């Protein structure tokens with residue numbers, strides 16, 4: 001295996017705790033301790049539980065994707081660990097002790113001012129800009145999938161839904177959409193399962209909203225299970241939906257209100273210029289949405305003003 005494709009021997013991977021679960025399997029905190037003296041490094045190990053949603057093939061694609069990404073704003077790939085012969089494999093990544101953005105912002109609200117939120121936003125833009133140079137669409141950009149490396153560094157993680165846009169097309173069309181984070185989805189992704197760099201920009205607008213709401217859950221959209229089409233949305237910015245939506249399907253309902261140009265209102269004490277950025281990302285027509293490089297510039301300009 002190539003040097004960066006490190007091979008981790010299962011017998012030296014010591015389980016410490018469960019970090020979280022997704023619709024693919026789980027991520028565990030482990031210590032890779034070949035010397036057996038607890039001096040080994042802490043790693044995050046993603047184990048696949050193949051189910052209807054995700055297969056070993058999807059997982060191998062996720063490993064392949066992460067292994068070629070080298071960017072300060074993307075969680076580092078460490079290698080793989082095979083068990084049960086080569087039947088099952090785990091993805092080994094760097095462990096970031098501050099955890100995901102959601103928990104961090106809820107617990108450190110006092111420590112995080114507007115400038116810090118804007119710094120995080122510009123880092124996410126730069127990570128996404130890098131991803132797009134390789135023709136990847138993330139498809140699950142959300143605060144829950146951003147990790148906090150330090151008080152001044154965040155990284156994009158969870159490439160489980162990431163796809164490569166074919167060389168001869170400008171977008172990726174998904175055939176069997178599984179459980180969809182529709183409140184982070186652009187209209188064209190909801191109604192046509194069409195994903196492009198501009199649909200990631202729409203999701204980035206929702207991440208901006210999460211950042212400036214300090215991921216305060218009761219002012220945040222929720223993930224809904226597409227299958228059930230019946231959810232109870234607690235009173236939230238999606239208030240037109242804060243009722244039991246049944247029948248034709250919540251996603252068509254959402255697509256319709258987005259068409260009427262309804263959008264999430266600005267989070268409390270969100271700078272107007274930042275809300276302006278969100279609205280740019282939420283242009284109904286994806287051609288009108290900015291690209292991540294221009295978003296990064298606009299954010300840096302607002303950061304200057306915040307400094308004065």
Ligand SMILES: C[C@H](Nc1nc(-c2c[nH]c3ncc(Cl)cc23)ncc1F)C(=O)NCC(F)(F)F
Pocket residue numbers: 019020021022026027044075093094095096097098099100101144145146147156157158
């Ligand atoms: C399913 C896993 N969930 C969680 N992971 C961690 C975590 C802390 N520190 C970490 N260091 C490296 C990794 Cl890969 C995860 C964590 N904390 C809480 C979780 F619920 C996950 O991957 N979530 C996506 C993202 F990584 F973006 F947060």
